[in-house]
Structure formats: structure tokens, C-alpha cells
Amino acid sequence: MLNMRKVCTVLLAASALLGSALAASAATQGLDNAERRDPYYKPLEGKRVVFVPLAMGFDLTEGWAAIMRRQAEDLGYTFEIRDPNWSTDAGTRAITALISEKPDLMIIHNPDVQSYARLLKRAEAAGIKVLQVNLESSYTTDSYVGADWVKVGYIEAKVLADKCGPDTSGKIAIMQGVPTAASNLYELFAYHDVFDKLDHIKVVSEQAANYDPAKARAIMETVLEQHPDLCGVVGNWDNQDVGAGAAIQEAGKSDQVYVVTSGGGTTNGCENIEKGLLDMIVSYDVPLQGDILNQQIVEILLSDAKAGEIKNTYYTPLTLLTKDNLTPRNCWSLDDLK
Numbered sequence: 001m002l003n004m005r006k007v008c009t010v011l012l013a014a015s016a017l018l019g020s021a022l023a024a025s026a027a028t029q030g031l032d033n034a035e036r037r038d039p040y041y042k043p044l045e046g047k048r049v050v051f052v053p054l055a056m057g058f059d060l061t062e063g064w065a066a067i068m069r070r071q072a073e074d075l076g077y078t079f080e081i082r083d084p085n086w087s088t089d090a091g092t093r094a095i096t097a098l099i100s101e102k103p104d105l106m107i108i109h110n111p112d113v114q115s116y117a118r119l120l121k122r123a124e125a126a127g128i129k130v131l132q133v134n135l136e137s138s139y140t141t142d143s144y145v146g147a148d149w150v151k152v153g154y155i156e157a158k159v160l161a162d163k164c165g166p167d168t169s170g171k172i173a174i175m176q177g178v179p180t181a182a183s184n185l186y187e188l189f190a191y192h193d194v195f196d197k198l199d200h201i202k203v204v205s206e207q208a209a210n211y212d213p214a215k216a217r218a219i220m221e222t223v224l225e226q227h228p229d230l231c232g233v234v235g236n237w238d239n240q241d242v243g244a245g246a247a248i249q250e251a252g253k254s255d256q257v258y259v260v261t262s263g264g265g266t267t268n269g270c271e272n273i274e275k276g277l278l279d280m281i282v283s284y285d286v287p288l289q290g291d292i293l294n295q296q297i298v299e300i301l302l303s304d305a306k307a308g309e310i311k312n313t314y315y316t317p318l319t320l321l322t323k324d325n326l327t328p329r330n331c332w333s334l335d336d337l338k
Helices: 002-029 032-044 059-075 086-103 119-124 147-165 182-195 215-227 238-248 267-274 286-302
Strands: 048-052 078-081 103-107 131-135 143-146 172-178 200-208 232-235 256-263 279-282 310-315 317-322
Touching: 032 078, 032 286, 048 059, 048 086, 059 078, 059 286, 086 119, 086 267, 103 286, 119 131, 131 286, 143 286, 147 182, 147 232, 147 256, 147 279, 172 182, 172 215, 172 238, 200 215, 215 238, 232 238, 238 267, 267 279, 267 317, 286 310
Parallel strands: 048 078, 048 103, 103 131, 131 143, 143 310, 172 200, 172 232, 232 256, 256 279
Antiparallel strands: 279 317
């Protein structure tokens, strides 16, 4: 028994010496964290990610692409863009081709809720994971990252209902975007859920500008002719609704008509607030969306789950931009993201 105790004592002492030696070595040479790092980096190398936007060349898609491209270069997977240039038919052809090519992940910016739904289901059946960004399809895929459009609509409608109280005409114009797009449909639900319950609010116009500022301006010119006592405008996208703001400013009614819209928080949008063309933008913060997209890309690529097995939704935080809170942090430019 005594000998056994001696053996244990010697072993414990040797273990302590070894531990001290390792600690001393780590203190002088550092530690290799390969056990944790390798399972993160190595599976990402050579993966293929493809982005199919509505179109490139405007603030939202260029901002997301810049952020996603930067991470792809850093982590060693490929990032490609198939640009349909506002054509749903071209987008359909691009996704159909990608289903045959079998990339590891497709990132889809849907033009409306139905056009790509069957294709996304086909992609899932082919084992391709799909991440949707900011405009949802009726078909739910592995992940959606973007604005909660119902919430955006509620915020816009409640702000406008407040501005156009019983002591005003209560007349409001709704400037739709693309009628079948997710943002438009979900916002419309919220608008009417608020406005239809208020006796003092009168919706005098509800027309679609299809993301075109010139069309928004023409619509607003006609509305102001018919309703010179208009109180407010609620719109779908700041790049479009600046046209309505221009018509209001041209008519000399900027102090009378309050313009509420949503957007990605670009310096251009902030400048339009400063110019008095828009009064409030509900910003869904493209730089933040880009960071969340990147986190989702990595999570999806590293996951062993099959395409469509796990379905996540990440609604990004919203910021209300007005003349009172325009800062460099809230108002970004593309150069900031590259």
C-alpha cells in the first residue's frame, strides 16, 4: 500500500511538471487553436454562393453584394451574381440554370411572392439551399433575412394617422410599389388595418408607381390637383417616393403634406429628407442586413441539415429617420461598404 502511494505521488508530481512545462511553452509561443478554427474555415473553402437580385446598380443590391463579396474573399468561398436586370423572365431563366449547376447556396431577391415559388421548391428538392433577402416568396426556404414588412407598414400608417389628425383634412394617398411584391402586399395589410379603423382618415388615392420615381411624381401631381388639401402620403420605397415628394414640393405644399416611406438608409435617402422631399424613412439598414446575411451564409454552408430541413426567419431592426436624427451611422454610402 505504501509503495502504491509513492507511485501515485510520483505520477501526480510528473503530471504537474508536464502541465507547468506546457503552460510555460504556451506563454512563450502561444497556442494553436486549430481544433476550433479548422472546422469553421476548411468546410467553407471552395463552396459556391450565387446571388440573384432584382437587378444590380441600385443602393440595396449593391450594398448587400459589397458586404457578401467581402466575406467570400475572406473565407475562401466563391460569390457570383446573376443579374436579371429587373426582368422576372431573366430571373426565372437564371434560377432554372442554377438548379442544373447545383451551387451550394442561392441567395434570392424575389420580384413578387409567386414568380419564383415553384423554382425555389425545385431547388430545395435538388438539394440546393436557398436564402431569401428582403422580399419574400410565398414558398419558405432555408432562411429569410430582411424587413418585417407588416411591421414597417404599421409604423408608417400610425405615424401618418398621428400627423393627419381630426384637425386636418385626414386625406391620405397610398403610393404602392409593385402590387404583387411582398413588401407591397404586407404593407397594404397594415395600412388598411390602421386607416380603416379611423373615422377621420380618408384614403383618397391608392396607385402603384412600380418603383419608378417619374411615375410617382405624375401620380402625385394628379392627386394634388384633385385633393389640394391632401394631408399625407405613405409609400413603398424612398427611391420611388422621392418623385411624389418632388411633386409636393413643386406645388408648394411641403409644409402641408407629410411623406412617409421606407428604404435602406442610404446617404441619398437622408439627403432627400434634408431637402424636404421626404419627411420620414423607416430604414431597414442595409449594412446591418449585410452582416446578418453573412452570418446566415456561413451558418447554412456549415450546417449538415438538408436543403429545406431548417427554415429560419431573421427580421432586421428598423430605424426611423427624420431630420432630427440623421447621422453618418444611420446614413451609409456604397464606398463605406467596399
